[in-house]
Amino acid sequence: MTEAKLAGSASDRRPTLIDFDTVLESFDPAMGLEVHVELNTATKMFCGCPTGFGAAPNTQVCPTCLGLPGAMPVVNGKAVESAMRIGLALNCEIAEWCRFARKNYFYPDMPKNFQTSQYDEPIAFDGYLDVDVDGETFRIEIERAHMEEDTGKATHVGGTTGRIHGADYSLIDYNRAGIPLIEIVTRPIMGAGEKAPLVAKAYVSALRDLVKALGVSDVRMDQGSMRCDVNLSLAPKGSGALGTRSETKNVNSLRSVERAVRYEMSRHAGILLAGGKVLQETRHFHEDDGSTSPGREKSDAEDYRYFPEPDLVPVAPSREWVEELRGTLPEPPAGRRTRLQAEFGFSDLEMRDVVAAGALDLIAETVEAGTTPQAARKWWMSELARRANDTGVALDEVGVTPAQIVEVQRLIDDKTINDKLARQVFEGLYAGEGTPAEIVAARGLAVVSDDGALTAAVDAAIEAQPAVAEKIRGGNHAAAGALIGAVMKAMGGQANAARVREIIMEKLA
Amino acid sequence: MPELSRGEVRHLADLARIDLSDAELDHLAPQLNVILESVASIQGVAGDDVVPTSHPIPMTNVFREDVVVPCLTPEQALAAAPEREDDKFAVPRILGDEQ
Amino acid sequence: MSWIRKTAAEQADALAAGEVTSVELVQAHLDQIAATNGDLNAFLHVDVPGALAQAAASDERRSAGSPLHALDGVPIAIKDVLTTEGLPTTAGSRILEGWIPPYDGTVTARIKAAGLPILGKTNMDEFAMGSSTENSAYGPTRNPWDHDRIPGGSGGGSAAAVAAFQAPLAIGSDTGGSIRQPGAMTGTVGVKPTYGSVSRYGVIALANSLDQLGPVTRTVLDSALLHELIGGHDPKDSTSVPTPVTGLIEAAREGAKGDLSGLRVGVVKELQGDAWAPDVVERFEESVDILKKLGADVVEVSLPSFVHAMAAYYLILPAECSSNLAKFDAMRYGRRVTPEGSPSAEEVMKVSRDAGFGDEVKRRIIIGTYALSSGYYDAYYGQAQKIRTLIIEDFRRAFESVDVLVSPTAPTTAFPIGEKVDDPLSMYLQDLATIPANLAGVPGISVPSGTSREDGLPTGVQFLAPVLEDARLYRVGAALEAALLEQWGGPIVPAAYQSKESS
Numbered sequence A: 001m002t003e004a005k006l007a008g009s010a011s012d013r014r015p016t017l018i019d020f021d022t023v024l025e026s027f028d029p030a031m032g033l034e035v036h037v038e039l040n041t042a043t044k045m046f047c048g049c050p051t052g053f054g055a056a057p058n059t060q061v062c063p064t065c066l067g068l069p070g071a072m073p074v075v076n077g078k079a080v081e082s083a084m085r086i087g088l089a090l091n092c093e094i095a096e097w098c099r100f101a102r103k104n105y106f107y108p109d110m111p112k113n114f115q116t117s118q119y120d121e122p123i124a125f126d127g128y129l130d131v132d133v134d135g136e137t138f139r140i141e142i143e144r145a146h147m148e149e150d151t152g153k154a155t156h157v158g159g160t161t162g163r164i165h166g167a168d169y170s171l172i173d174y175n176r177a178g179i180p181l182i183e184i185v186t187r188p189i190m191g192a193g194e195k196a197p198l199v200a201k202a203y204v205s206a207l208r209d210l211v212k213a214l215g216v217s218d219v220r221m222d223q224g225s226m227r228c229d230v231n232l233s234l235a236p237k238g239s240g241a242l243g244t245r246s247e248t249k250n251v252n253s254l255r256s257v258e259r260a261v262r263y264e265m266s267r268h269a270g271i272l273l274a275g276g277k278v279l280q281e282t283r284h285f286h287e288d289d290g291s292t293s294p295g296r297e298k299s300d301a302e303d304y305r306y307f308p309e310p311d312l313v314p315v316a317p318s319r320e321w322v323e324e325l326r327g328t329l330p331e332p333p334a335g336r337r338t339r340l341q342a343e344f345g346f347s348d349l350e351m352r353d354v355v356a357a358g359a360l361d362l363i364a365e366t367v368e369a370g371t372t373p374q375a376a377r378k379w380w381m382s383e384l385a386r387r388a389n390d391t392g393v394a395l396d397e398v399g400v401t402p403a404q405i406v407e408v409q410r411l412i413d414d415k416t417i418n419d420k421l422a423r424q425v426f427e428g429l430y431a432g433e434g435t436p437a438e439i440v441a442a443r444g445l446a447v448v449s450d451d452g453a454l455t456a457a458v459d460a461a462i463e464a465q466p467a468v469a470e471k472i473r474g475g476n477h478a479a480a481g482a483l484i485g486a487v488m489k490a491m492g493g494q495a496n497a498a499r500v501r502e503i504i505m506e507k508l509a
Numbered sequence B: 001m002p003e004l005s006r007g008e009v010r011h012l013a014d015l016a017r018i019d020l021s022d023a024e025l026d027h028l029a030p031q032l033n034v035i036l037e038s039v040a041s042i043q044g045v046a047g048d049d050v051v052p053t054s055h056p057i058p059m060t061n062v063f064r065e066d067v068v069v070p071c072l073t074p075e076q077a078l079a080a081a082p083e084r085e086d087d088k089f090a091v092p093r094i095l096g097d098e099q
Numbered sequence C: 001m002s003w004i005r006k007t008a009a010e011q012a013d014a015l016a017a018g019e020v021t022s023v024e025l026v027q028a029h030l031d032q033i034a035a036t037n038g039d040l041n042a043f044l045h046v047d048v049p050g051a052l053a054q055a056a057a058s059d060e061r062r063s064a065g066s067p068l069h070a071l072d073g074v075p076i077a078i079k080d081v082l083t084t085e086g087l088p089t090t091a092g093s094r095i096l097e098g099w100i101p102p103y104d105g106t107v108t109a110r111i112k113a114a115g116l117p118i119l120g121k122t123n124m125d126e127f128a129m130g131s132s133t134e135n136s137a138y139g140p141t142r143n144p145w146d147h148d149r150i151p152g153g154s155g156g157g158s159a160a161a162v163a164a165f166q167a168p169l170a171i172g173s174d175t176g177g178s179i180r181q182p183g184a185m186t187g188t189v190g191v192k193p194t195y196g197s198v199s200r201y202g203v204i205a206l207a208n209s210l211d212q213l214g215p216v217t218r219t220v221l222d223s224a225l226l227h228e229l230i231g232g233h234d235p236k237d238s239t240s241v242p243t244p245v246t247g248l249i250e251a252a253r254e255g256a257k258g259d260l261s262g263l264r265v266g267v268v269k270e271l272q273g274d275a276w277a278p279d280v281v282e283r284f285e286e287s288v289d290i291l292k293k294l295g296a297d298v299v300e301v302s303l304p305s306f307v308h309a310m311a312a313y314y315l316i317l318p319a320e321c322s323s324n325l326a327k328f329d330a331m332r333y334g335r336r337v338t339p340e341g342s343p344s345a346e347e348v349m350k351v352s353r354d355a356g357f358g359d360e361v362k363r364r365i366i367i368g369t370y371a372l373s374s375g376y377y378d379a380y381y382g383q384a385q386k387i388r389t390l391i392i393e394d395f396r397r398a399f400e401s402v403d404v405l406v407s408p409t410a411p412t413t414a415f416p417i418g419e420k421v422d423d424p425l426s427m428y429l430q431d432l433a434t435i436p437a438n439l440a441g442v443p444g445i446s447v448p449s450g451t452s453r454e455d456g457l458p459t460g461v462q463f464l465a466p467v468l469e470d471a472r473l474y475r476v477g478a479a480l481e482a483a484l485l486e487q488w489g490g491p492i493v494p495a496a497y498q499s500k501e502s503s
């Protein structure tokens, strides 16, 4: 491949982007989503090396995953089981007989220069996942879910960007090579129209929740344990056809999935409306501005020369095994939603917001950890949702655990802090300053209930606002709010508001 | 029986990452065609009713427990590396994309 | 008394009887290697200190009364296709020059666990591709019977080492005949076990669905001893058959008594004809006559799909090896050749692979790449896998009426070095008789059947048995061997390597 080809044409670097509504006037989008889920098995797909994230370079490798001459693979039974459970949860058929295949291509991060994957015989196929967007249900058809192995990780040295292009050389750590992956591929998703970006996001979100509920992966998009490739094409409105697709690789947050679909729709429309042809190519997503840029052109010359992996024998799960695994599946998400809404006493509107925000599991975990549904909902849907939005991460990646929320709520309930101070406790949690109690102590956030300090502050407030004091004496108890506010302000929000009111009332009775 | 042209041989060598010189092409291309011609005889021998065998001894479901076994040390892993930097393998600049 | 003339079984008995030490045995073989390897080039690497240290440890165990195995202390050589921790392993290729594996293959580990001192690593055709050992990047091995001739291949190193008394035992690997054909060419015994009955873990793969390690020895009994030692299930090889490998030694001892009554032997109709040298056929027919005399029922059987075996083999093998050899890219190990300028990884891979691989390797990689290409997969690889089914069917039918099949092992005796290097097809024909066993996974043995009347070079006879019935090979092989030894008045030995005491 020549470098000139990689750089793309001038129009690719400065594409014409069409306004989203205008796109929809002329085109129907079709999407295909390929999601790679890294399993959380203790060992790799074909060897006994550990899979822990963040180990020192090349400390989790053996002859097999390093591709040393003579080494051989042996399938991790737990990974097969996880693959089947994912398949079953996605309403797939489980193959009675399937094989691994070699996908042959050279790349320095791939130790054997072939990836052991599955080709025309996936472990799971023909399933679906229903997702909800604004009260409308979309059925996403699953073409297949298959097993494969991850590659090593290259870092690029030299050049200016730290990226692959322009680098002088690269350094490779093979710890990740051979970690089990499940690749889940949808059929083309058509008919979503203006909701296409949201449907894509909702699908990935629902898939993530499902896999998480199965307990087979950490599904951390930020750590790469869940990665999404977005295929998108446009066809003339109403034609029912499929246009030429682009494949945007490694779109690695829910928000990015939505943005990538939106961007590619606008870009494709720009090309098509100008009478151009969309290139079938791989593209890269840029988190900073939500754009995509061209990668390698997909040509027919790309020939992976698949053939059955001769070092492995077929996988033929008995129907008893399949049924046994079906019995281990968690409650289906839709039924679970209905049950939790009733248990938590959320209104339809509250429930819809919670689900849309991806907060249901987190709220359920928080309730489980020991607080009321309303308290859990309050924190996840306000403070933490704001934090997630500000920092551009998913709600479960804001860095606060359900157990910590329970502890914060307890501090409020026993009047150590109030809601306002709680926000500062969360600041401390984001910054990793310790447990909520430690943060309260370190930041000096406890509410002041000491009468001496409060009485002095009340006296000062009465003196500063004699007119208000007079109203209260005259029986207008509602006016006390102004004095309480002044005391709170003077004490940096840390006064026990109930006690302040009592002191004011005693003094102005 | 399609005959492999020089261009096709070069393309196959490229796919297989072998940098054939012109002299090597001259030498190998005719030999390859002789071999291909002799193996082409199998076409049409077995019909659709014959199931392909990828393995002489049929077995299924050979699995390993999900239990960690000791790894190589980085020293062992990197001992044969043509080039290394700290505990990573150093390779020349990579063309193409992140996979 | 020259210990190197003794069979492995005799050496083991002498160790057990305290008549010799392992150090003495190892030293005697090292001396023979020192005296002859300059001519033969059978060993690529000789581990003098390692072998002597292992021998000393063996002697200590024995004097403490706790030998690890009947063969504890008997030296062995290992084909350079199998990884040996701490000893260079090159598979005969320049691209792996100097590579020292950080791990033992399973068979290496079993050999070490049984206490056999490892003399070193034997020469082979590069990545086991060839039938003459001329494709080694480290020079050809020469046939002890005639130094201007090839010893067969790919395991010519192991066969020559055993024939020239450099080692009593050796490990070979057989993908299409690489143990059996060199056996025939050098007058030694070689066995390709049932596919999956000896672990492939640590074997630098040529064609994974065909490769099998096996014993290379001077007698059938020695092969049985080594076969039982290395065989049996290995959880590190997913294709390893979970059936114990036993009864082989017993079968060899039983067979040596010379009674084959009741044994049904099928002469393969398709492995006769013009391709077979008349002097090879003459010796073969003589062997068949002996089998009859020993009481066997000999009939002719037809396995019609054998005529397609070569073509299927030369599609399946290149396809699998083109993928197996992709890992040799000079990124993690092996010889890296860096062209001028600031080349990319891709360029370095291409240049290193061009410089590191020999012609035959390149030929097969290119054919395999072609056979797996999307437009040709069904016509070539897919079709070859169907032929494989037909051949398995042929064997199944044949073994309904006979217990073992018999044919000459190789169509000719050893040919002169250089004769076929640039004629791949005629080289491929060497494996005509041996390939079907690999395609079907059945076991095979080659036993010396005498020397050609015309050129005085050894010939071999091959027996094939059904899957997991390896014991039958030992019974019939030992019976034929015993009868021939009686006829010859002792083993046939290359002139240059005859004992100075006895000749």
Ligand SMILES: [Mg+2]
Pocket (backbone or CB within 6 Å): A117, A148, A183
């Ligand atoms: Mg994939």
Ligand SMILES: [Zn+2]
Pocket (backbone or CB within 6 Å): A044, A047, A048, A049, A060, A061, A062, A063, A064, A065, A066, A178
């Ligand atoms: Zn590993």
